[in-house]
Amino acid sequence: MGVSRISSTYMVDSGIANLQTNLSLMSKIQNLIASGQNISTPSDDPTGLSQLLNVTTQMNQDATYNNNINSGLGELGAAEVAVKGIVDISTRLRDLATQAANAVNGPDQLNAIKQEVDNLKSQLVSLGNSTFGGHYIFSGFLTSTSPFSTAGQDVTYNGTPSASSFQRTVQVAQNTFVPVNVNGDDLLGHVTVTAGVPSGQGLMYDVTKLSIDLQNQDYTSIRSDIDSIKTDQNSVLNLQTEIGGYTNQLQMTQTRINDRNVVESQQVAKIQQVDMPKVISDFNFQQNIYQASIGVMSKIMQTSLMNFLA
Amino acid sequence: MGLNIPSFFGYYNASTGLLANQMALDTINQNISNVNTPGYSEQRVDQTAGDPYPPASLWNSSKGGQLGQGVQVTGVTRAHSNFLDDQIRQQSSSLNAQQTIQDNLQYAEGIMAEPKSNGAGAAMTDFFTAAQALSTTPDSPATRQQFIQSGQNMLNVFQEEAQQLQNLRNNLVGDPNNSGTLASSQAALTVNDINTQLSEVTDLNSQIESVEAGGAKPNDLLDKRDYLLGQLANKLNISVDYSTTSDQVNVRIGNNYLIKGTKQTDSLNIVTNTGASPTPDDTPALVQLASTSTTINSDITGGKLGGILTVGGNAAGTTTIRSVLGGLDTTFNQLATQINSLQSTGRDLNGNIPSAANSNIFNLAAGTTLSIFRYSINSNLVSDPSLIAAANDDAGAFDGPGDGRNAQAMAALETTNLAGLGNTTLSSYYNSQLSQLGTASKSAQDSTTNLTNVVQQLTQRQQSIQGVNMDEEMVNLLKYQRGFEASAKVMNTLNQTIDTIINKMF
Numbered sequence A: 001m002g003v004s005r006i007s008s009t010y011m012v013d014s015g016i017a018n019l020q021t022n023l024s025l026m027s028k029i030q031n032l033i034a035s036g037q038n039i040s041t042p043s044d045d046p047t048g049l050s051q052l053l054n055v056t057t058q059m060n061q062d063a064t065y066n067n068n069i070n071s072g073l074g075e076l077g078a079a080e081v082a083v084k085g086i087v088d089i090s091t092r093l094r095d096l097a098t099q100a101a102n103a104v105n106g107p108d109q110l111n112a113i114k115q116e117v118d119n120l121k122s123q124l125v126s127l128g129n130s131t132f133g134g135h136y137i138f139s140g141f142l143t144s145t146s147p148f149s150t151a152g153q154d155v156t157y158n159g160t161p162s163a164s165s166f167q168r169t170v171q172v173a174q175n176t177f178v179p180v181n182v183n184g185d186d187l188l189g190h191v192t193v194t195a196g197v198p199s200g201q202g203l204m205y206d207v208t209k210l211s212i213d214l215q216n217q218d219y220t221s222i223r224s225d226i227d228s229i230k231t232d233q234n235s236v237l238n239l240q241t242e243i244g245g246y247t248n249q250l251q252m253t254q255t256r257i258n259d260r261n262v263v264e265s266q267q268v269a270k271i272q273q274v275d276m277p278k279v280i281s282d283f284n285f286q287q288n289i290y291q292a293s294i295g296v297m298s299k300i301m302q303t304s305l306m307n308f309l310a
Numbered sequence B: 001m002g003l004n005i006p007s008f009f010g011y012y013n014a015s016t017g018l019l020a021n022q023m024a025l026d027t028i029n030q031n032i033s034n035v036n037t038p039g040y041s042e043q044r045v046d047q048t049a050g051d052p053y054p055p056a057s058l059w060n061s062s063k064g065g066q067l068g069q070g071v072q073v074t075g076v077t078r079a080h081s082n083f084l085d086d087q088i089r090q091q092s093s094s095l096n097a098q099q100t101i102q103d104n105l106q107y108a109e110g111i112m113a114e115p116k117s118n119g120a121g122a123a124m125t126d127f128f129t130a131a132q133a134l135s136t137t138p139d140s141p142a143t144r145q146q147f148i149q150s151g152q153n154m155l156n157v158f159q160e161e162a163q164q165l166q167n168l169r170n171n172l173v174g175d176p177n178n179s180g181t182l183a184s185s186q187a188a189l190t191v192n193d194i195n196t197q198l199s200e201v202t203d204l205n206s207q208i209e210s211v212e213a214g215g216a217k218p219n220d221l222l223d224k225r226d227y228l229l230g231q232l233a234n235k236l237n238i239s240v241d242y243s244t245t246s247d248q249v250n251v252r253i254g255n256n257y258l259i260k261g262t263k264q265t266d267s268l269n270i271v272t273n274t275g276a277s278p279t280p281d282d283t284p285a286l287v288q289l290a291s292t293s294t295t296i297n298s299d300i301t302g303g304k305l306g307g308i309l310t311v312g313g314n315a316a317g318t319t320t321i322r323s324v325l326g327g328l329d330t331t332f333n334q335l336a337t338q339i340n341s342l343q344s345t346g347r348d349l350n351g352n353i354p355s356a357a358n359s360n361i362f363n364l365a366a367g368t369t370l371s372i373f374r375y376s377i378n379s380n381l382v383s384d385p386s387l388i389a390a391a392n393d394d395a396g397a398f399d400g401p402g403d404g405r406n407a408q409a410m411a412a413l414e415t416t417n418l419a420g421l422g423n424t425t426l427s428s429y430y431n432s433q434l435s436q437l438g439t440a441s442k443s444a445q446d447s448t449t450n451l452t453n454v455v456q457q458l459t460q461r462q463q464s465i466q467g468v469n470m471d472e473e474m475v476n477l478l479k480y481q482r483g484f485e486a487s488a489k490v491m492n493t494l495n496q497t498i499d500t501i502i503n504k505m506f
Helices: A008-035 A046-101 A107-128 A184-188 A202-216 A219-272 A276-302 B009-033 B082-112 B120-136 B141-173 B186-213 B219-235 B303-312 B321-345 B379-383 B405-415 B426-466 B470-504
Strands: A148-151 A154-157 A169-173 A176-179 A190-194 A197-201 B043-049 B071-078 B239-242 B249-253 B256-260 B268-272 B285-289 B362-364 B375-377
Touching: A008 A276, A008 B426, A046 A107, A046 A169, A046 A184, A046 A202, A046 A219, A046 B120, A046 B405, A046 B426, A107 A148, A107 A184, A107 A202, A154 A184, A169 A219, A169 B120, A169 B405, A176 A219, A184 A202, A184 A219, A190 A202, A197 A202, A202 A219, B009 B043, B009 B071, B009 B470, B071 B219, B082 B141, B082 B219, B082 B239, B082 B303, B082 B321, B082 B426, B120 B141, B120 B321, B120 B405, B120 B426, B141 B186, B141 B303, B141 B321, B141 B375, B141 B379, B186 B219, B186 B249, B186 B256, B186 B268, B186 B285, B186 B303, B219 B249, B219 B303, B285 B303, B303 B321, B321 B362, B321 B405, B321 B426, B375 B379, B405 B426
Parallel strands: none
Antiparallel strands: A148 A154, A154 A190, A169 A176, A190 A197, B043 B071, B239 B249, B249 B256, B268 B285, B362 B375
16 A cells, blocks of 8 residues: 655664564474474364364274273283193093003003193193183183182083173274184083983093093993094084184284274374475575564664754 | 834734644644554644734725734644544444454364363273273273273263363352352453443543633543544444534444433443343343343443453353353263163173163263262272173173173264264264364454454554654754744744834834
8 A cells, every 4th residue: 555655663663563473473383393283272273173083083982992902902812822732632532532542551541640630631721711801701700700610520601601792802993793702511511420421512421421431431432432532523613613713804904904004194294394494495585584574664664864963 | 004003013913823832832742742642632723813903894994904913722632533432432332342252262163272282081991991891801800990990080081171161250240149259350350340330431521511611612621532432442332422512422332222321321230140041051141231230232232341241251152161061062962871870771791681770881970060060980980890881781681791782882972873962973973063163263353353353453543543654743843942932032033023113113
């Protein structure tokens, strides 16, 4: 705007106002450089803020899901170790049963085999009572109760029965829950021995029956035990596959989350991270303007007609 | 020879020249002295040539023409534009309102502490992370403790921010529940200032009237009054009506006269709102005309007071301190209600459905204040975290301490669209509230910048009319100095001619 007449006050006032404008621009740039962040308060960039908050919300959720996945993977890992042990033991049991079924074995040998079978049974119980982070992994929701207890030859399952809901899950995405346990009863079964006659199901039943058959030197029955143990082993293997499946699911989700995290971090950086070279060159530019305006102002302030009037 | 001229005629003529130049020098003196006085208008001596001698008449046909009778000073006038004053007042009213809004929204942004890691949003995230941890290991005392602690922490952060916002608002317009706070509020202080300045303007109007009655031009008083009117416009969106016959002004707010010339017809009162419409929560303070107790809040749209009433009020669709506070309140209230309802229907570590005393994680006390101020963490759960219902009530049965499905449901609230929030999630509702605040604050900042420029340009124009320019004054100083010297020289010459006549002719 062209102004025909300039007053002395105006020169000073507008000079000061311009210096203030330059200074406030410089202080803005200084803030950017010092914080390294484009958005320090919501009004810095309301649109950017809303993007930023949405992305960081997603990132925080993902971090939480990642925690869940890690804890699930830990538990499934412990279960995998235990189940692998159970598979090994059942293989050994089959070998022993096959060995015992041979009629040339006398009572001494059978007794020795029975000793080992009984040992293996107690190993099975202890594997069934495996813990992770202080809680039992095969007892369903009853994580503070040891799932298998023994009394004489009896092995009782104390966890959540397989008929009711027993599966603990971790959340890995908004509506996705992945199980992290298998049922102990499905895995090992249980057995009650009444007057030398076992009743029950699963590996526990068959290993107990094998032990009793060995004691009774009942070769026919021992032979049939070989197949039953094989069947048990198959169902354990099925559960092992199931655990492997859950683990896979968690790992794949984790990979997805990590991939997403990379993209999201880039997005955050794009919105929030200050472009240093640009800002610093802006700062230098602004500094030049500021220095020039100070210089001009000092020149103008000193000039007066009075200096030239005698 | 035609015209008879008295011998001493020239003395008079030269003396008017001396006097006029003297007066012009005095005016320059005044201008230079006031070069930095705010509101000062440059003054100039108005001169005309004196009436010629002899005066025109039928009998005296001027043989040889008339002679001038020196210079006449007709007055001292100020260079001023009432029109620009009016425009500047209007724009500064808007500017001050926007600036007040901007300042307070920026305070609110500071209080919300976003996007940083210690605001309510972060506290909410922490709480849900703790809920997830609780869902994976519900039988661990540590995660239970962590869950209830993060709940406590989240409540603290929400309440602290809400309280600071409430204080900010109380400081602006007073707390309607505590009328004692009004007197020290910014609104009341501004109303006091306005009333003082109204009476000052009236006083000046009276002084101006009496000076004008004496036939003089009260330049400095007018400057002072116009400056005061400008100050008044910074606080209130007044309208100023100029009299066409004198230098008097009337001052209005809306259609209500506050000053009519030399009479102050009204002043402002501010009272705590105790009525039903508008509610005290929406409009904590009412500004009224002292004479009729008519509420004029709707007339006050500009100036600092207008800004205070806007940002301290709760008009629909406007981002105010109250609306930000309301956003916090709604967010937490929804969160707490949902969490509580899950807590009351789940089962604790020992398999019990929580008793009435334990059925809430966040207890809500009865009262009329905003719910955020009435929430507290259930101390029973803090002292015994096993009472947290992390497990489901599975068709009337308890599945075991490893059941974290209820905690899972609590954690899933983070991503659930809630009807009470217009079918958005807690975090997106909270984020949109922040975004609104940011947008409103940004737009107030932009308006402030724009209006500052407008006011600056108008002031530049005003200054180009009424401002004092030192160089100009210097030139004039010389000009009138020379004029004065020349008049004196003429006087001297005349004296010599008289001397010649009296002393040297004989």
